[in-house]
Amino acid sequence: xxxxxxxxxxxxxxxxxxxxxxxxxxxxxxxxxxxxxxxxxxxxxxxxxxxxxxxxxxxxxxxxxxxxxxxxxxxxxxxxxxxxxxxxxxxxxxxxxxxxxxxxxxxxxxxxxxxxxxxxxxxxxxxxxxxxxxxxxxxxxxxxxxxxxxxxxxxxxxxxxxxxxxxxxxxxxxxxxxxxxxxxxxxxxxxxxxxxxxxxxxxxxxxxxxxxxxxxxxxxxxxxxxxxxxxxxxxxxxxxxxxxxxxxxxxxxxxxxxxxxxxxxxxxxxxxxxxxxxxxxxxxxxxxxxxxxxxxxxxxxxxxxxxxxxxxxxxxxxxxxxxxxxxxxxxxxxxxxxxxxxxxxxxxxxxxxxxxxxxxxxxxxxxxxxxxxxxxxxxxxxxxxxxxxxxxxxxxxxxxxxxxxxxxxxxxxxxxxxxxxxxxxxxxxxxxxxxxxxxxxxxxxxxxxxxxxxxxxxxxxxxxxxxxxxxxxxxxxxxxxxxxxxxxxxxxxxxxxxxxxxxxxxxxxxxxxxxxxxxxxxxxxxxxxxxxxxxxxxxxxxxxxxxxxxxxxxxxxxxxxxxxxxxxxxxxxxxxxxxxxxxxxxxxxxxxxxxxxxxxxxxxxxxxxxxxxxxxxxxxxxxxxxxxxxxxxxxxxxxxxxxxxxxxxxxxxxxxxxxxxxxxxxxxxxxxxxxxxxxxxxxxxxxxxxxx
Numbered sequence: 031x032x033x034x035x036x037x038x039x040x041x042x043x044x045x046x047x048x049x050x051x052x053x054x055x056x057x058x059x060x061x062x063x064x065x066x067x068x069x070x071x072x073x074x075x076x077x078x079x080x081x082x083x084x085x086x087x088x089x090x091x092x093x094x095x096x097x098x099x100x101x102x103x104x105x106x107x108x109x110x111x112x113x114x115x116x117x118x119x120x121x122x123x124x125x126x127x128x129x130x131x132x133x134x135x136x137x138x139x140x141x142x143x144x145x146x147x148x149x150x151x152x153x154x155x156x157x158x159x160x161x162x163x164x165x166x167x168x169x170x171x172x173x174x175x176x177x178x179x180x181x182x183x184x185x186x187x188x189x190x191x192x193x194x195x196x197x198x199x200x201x202x203x204x205x206x207x208x209x210x211x212x213x214x215x216x217x218x219x220x221x222x223x224x225x226x227x228x229x230x231x232x233x234x235x236x237x238x239x240x241x242x243x244x245x246x247x248x249x250x251x252x253x254x255x256x257x258x259x260x261x262x263x264x265x266x267x268x269x270x271x272x273x274x275x276x277x278x279x280x281x282x283x284x285x286x287x288x289x290x291x292x293x294x295x296x297x298x299x300x301x302x303x304x305x306x307x308x309x310x311x312x313x314x315x316x317x318x319x320x321x322x323x324x325x326x327x328x329x330x331x332x333x334x335x336x337x338x339x340x341x342x343x344x345x346x347x348x349x350x351x352x353x354x355x356x357x358x359x360x361x362x363x364x365x366x367x368x369x370x371x372x373x374x375x376x377x378x379x380x381x382x383x384x385x386x387x388x389x390x391x392x393x394x395x396x397x398x399x400x401x402x403x404x405x406x407x408x409x410x411x412x413x414x415x416x417x418x419x420x421x422x423x424x425x426x427x428x429x430x431x432x433x434x435x436x437x438x439x440x441x442x443x444x445x446x447x448x449x450x451x452x453x454x455x456x457x458x459x460x461x462x463x464x465x466x467x468x469x470x471x472x473x474x475x476x477x478x479x480x481x482x483x484x485x486x487x488x489x490x491x492x493x494x495x496x497x498x499x500x501x502x503x504x505x506x507x508x509x510x511x512x513x514x515x516x517x518x519x520x521x522x523x524x525x526x527x528x529x530x531x532x533x534x535x536x537x538x539x540x541x542x543x544x545x546x547x548x549x550x551x552x553x554x555x556x557x558x559x560x561x562x563x564x565x566x567x568x569x570x571x572x573x574x575x576x577x578x579x580x581x582x583x584x585x586x587x588x589x590x591x592x593x594x595x596x597x598x599x600x601x602x603x604x605x606x607x608x609x610x611x612x613x614x615x616x617x618x619x620x621x622x623x624x625x626x627x628x629x630x631x632x633x634x635x636x637x638x639x640x641x642x643x644x645x646x647x648x649x650x651x652x653x654x655x656x657x658x659x660x661x662x663x664x665x666x667x668x669x670x671x672x673x674x675x676x677x678x679x680x681x682x683x684x685x686x687x688x689x690x691x692x693x694x695x696x697x698x699x700x701x702x703x704x705x706x707x708x709x710x711x712x713x714x715x716x717x718x719x720x721x722x
Contacts, residue, residue, distance in 0.1 A: 131199065173260060183420070401602070416594055482499065484630065
């Protein structure tokens with residue numbers, strides 16, 4: 031909602047009372063979701079340029095050079111609030127929206143990633159939300175033929191009542207033929223293509239900028255859009271066909287704030303005139319405010335010369351899509367909306383699109399770290415608890431619902447990073463995503479820096495060089511001084527690590543007010559990361575019995591925010607910011623030796639790496655055994671090798687060998703053994719929970 035100060039500013043600038051259409055435009059375009067009122071100042075501190083960055087933040091997607099023939103269009107968005115109110119449609123339309131962001135750049139979408147965050151699965155409501163979110167993502171992505179090739183899942187009580195659904199999309203386009211979202215010339219026409227406009231999704235942008243209440247599911251359901259993936263598939267081919275003509279000057283997805291948002295931001299370099307009554311509509315007697323602000327899905331807006339409008343219409347009709355010539359670019363810097371000849375909005379366009387007053391919030395640091403308390407129970411009991419935690423256990427139930435092979439590009443779904451091939455290119459793409467909210471809550475600066483590091487480490491495990499970062503900053507309400515401190519520190523940590531590893535942050539999204547009156551919860555700070563890299567197109571080595579095992583990096587007493595802490599509440603310090611110098615040695619090891627297999631030691635520590643990366647292991651560890659097995663100190667890697675000479679030049683130590691199944695762990699003072707059946711049972715806990 032607009033504040034009293036906002037309304038005063040609007041009335042003063044317009045020198046009159048705003049119309050209902052104008053009020054709706056300001057309410058949505060000045061929302062946190064569209065205007066970044068609380069974060070503009072912070073986002074400007076991130077490193078956004080680099081030798082491969084063709085187009086950085088500010089458009090629907092970034093454009094990053096891959097080669098002389100191929101550029102990547104990369105974008106990341108959230109669809110959090112809609113996915114709580116209606117998990118299937120909320121998640122599905124999140125996929126549809128991010129795909130259209132990439133499509134609007136003239137790029138073909140080729141891959142999706144979905145970092146997801148939910149409350150613990152012992153609550154039936156959280157299982158219901160996860161089930162239908164995954165169904166929505168898989169159903170939409172599978173239908174439009176864009177594979178979900180990477181994801182992440184985290185669970186914490188803070189997401190009770192407010193799950194997070196973040197999606198990354200990557201597309202490909204020729205570096206010289208991408209399209210931007212800013213109009214180029216007064217006199218050009220604006221053509222709306224795709225599904226008819228209905229009343230669904232009204233107020234979606236403003237809805238995304240407030241917290242959820244107990245009555246959200248009933249009250250806010252009209253704010254959730256309904257997607258149609260079959261129309262989206264047709265729209266993808268139609269827009270790419272239009273782009274191929276070279277006659278599309280600019281293009282924008284109709285997402286947050288609907289036609290009002292897309293057309294005003296698109297025309298902000300000049301001005302725009304919209305004839306709302308010309309929009310093809312799904313429902314009768316729609317009012318102009320509904321036509322302009324509805325967030326009906328599968329719609330795109332393009333700028334073309336007047337004489338090319340019929341050509342675009344013929345391409346749309348070829349794909350059985352509706353289209354309307356709804357307005358034009360004007361030279362006067364105003365945003366004008368007419369309805370049956372009557373002016374229903376007339377606003378200085380820079381005032382609407384760029385002058386939302388900045389929000390300056392107080393900052394109050396906190397210290398939530400508690401001293402480490404050694405957990406009770408036997409080591410084998412602790413191992414089973416850690417391996418059974420739903421962040422460690424296998425995600426087969428999720429993975430099998432996604433079609434990874436559509437488009438026939440997927441090379442590998444390696445546990446650390448996925449690999450895709452590109453036609454005509456010697457190298458392919460590597461993908462990683464996610465973060466650790468529990469550690470970020472305890473230390474926002476170090477935790478956010480380590481989120482960037484961990485994704486780069488995942489890429490290093492398959493020999494990939496990172497090309498770019500996108501992010502989604504998911505936080506609770508910045509009106510709370512401690513939350514704004516989390517946000518500020520997280521952005522600072524993210525920026526510092528991005529600079530340290532030399533990778534630009536090329537785009538992203540901010541999602542604030544993620545709290546629930548219903549559950550009396552606030553989410554933990556969740557600066558979710560998506561990272562894309564360049565890699566040789568090979569199948570990573572799979573560890574097999576007889577290979578040796580070594581560890582690079584030292585474990586510290588870093589249990590705070592760990593999986594061990596989550597299962598036994600042991601407390602402790604979170605990991606400090608990692609040293610990125612280790613990444614190059616791991617990357618070089620993979621590049622120079624095709625006989626080693628590497629995984630990053632992160633959530634669940636070495637215990638999780640041994641259980642999930644190799645078929646079985648026999649290892650000998652020194653004392654103290656708890657840090658050796660369960661610490662989540664960043665910068666450690668588990669390496670399986672055939673020949674120890676492969677490790678020459680790498681600072682590491684041998685700890686044992688790969689066996690056919692189970693875990694055999696010796697340490698000073700004892701040993702522990704878990705059979706293959708015990709390990710398998712622990713790692714199947716997530717799937718068993720979801721299957722009931």
